[in-house]
Amino acid sequence: MRSISVLISNYTVWVEHPPSARLLKLLALLQQHRVCPGPLLSEELHVSRRTLRRDVEKLRQLGYGIEANPGPLGGYRMVSRDHLPPLLFEEDEAVVIAVALLGTLMSGGDLSDASLRAWSKLHPLLPEETKRKVSAVLESTLTWRDTPALQTHLGTLGVLGAACRRAEVVRFGYHKPEGSVASRRAEPFRLVHLYDHWYLVAFDTERDGWRIFRVDRIRDVVVTRQRFEAHKRPFEDPVSFVLQSLQQAPQPYQGEVIIKASLETIRARLQGVLPGRLEPLGEHRCRLTYSSPSLQGVLHMLVSLDADFDLEGPEELLWAVSQLGLRFTAGSQPSP
Structure with a gap:
């Protein structure tokens, strides 16, 4: 008025x-x-x-x-005061803040968890017109870590993040790798960013156990508004639970790499690249047991090592590595 x-x-x-x-x-x-x-x-x-x-x-x-x-x-x-009070934003300011949050979210950096919490609070409050403006900005902005799946399902992240915070049961369709869709009912606990994907850690009420769900495979989320008391967790750290689940899941590309560098050095370089288990083999050597759903994931991991290595794996992988080496060699030659 x-x-x-x-x-x-x-x-x-x-x-x-x-x-x-x-x-x-x-x-x-x-x-x-x-x-x-x-x-x-x-x-x-x-x-x-x-x-x-x-x-x-x-x-x-x-x-x-x-x-x-x-x-x-x-x-x-x-x-300024000793604490942060509630803030009031104009619509264009809200668009800028949302885009900045999502940029940090998609980068997968150290602030991605805080960005997700902020996004899950902001997303439900944005008017539909403002959401469309945010989407328009994102669609015209590209960064080297952008993934279509993440941009497409930012709304899903916001809804799931809010459900985790309020401890409310959700229902959704889950697309399995082979293409089938299963209906799931779950009690969401945390969202974890790992290896260029977001995972929902939740208690699956129909299967009576803790599971992880890739967010880009989740569709049609319905928040039931039904509150729940959290089940006892078989883990302390949700990130470790996601890691363990990924390592236990059967993958088409598995093998070992003997790396000519210290375990500490390689652990720092491989953080967030690919699930795997590292073992020391002396002061300047270590073994990586890897598991990946794609050849591209293994090649990305090998390039990230920035160290000499001996590779064991299927013939298809060894051929792909040799082709990548030839491509790098050709690219390093001066133009005629």
């Missing part, structure tokens, strides 16, 4: 914003300007100086740092 003022003789009759809406408008004005003069705020809000002072005090009680400068030209300004 827009407020109006009507001047009658020497008196002003105010038709005011509802108090809660007025506080939000006051907060927006204080965030937009370095210093807001009191008379200007009173005029914008159509309230008396006394009411303005009461509204400022209400914001202070909510945790906002607001300083008052006395005098006829004095005003109010926002200052």
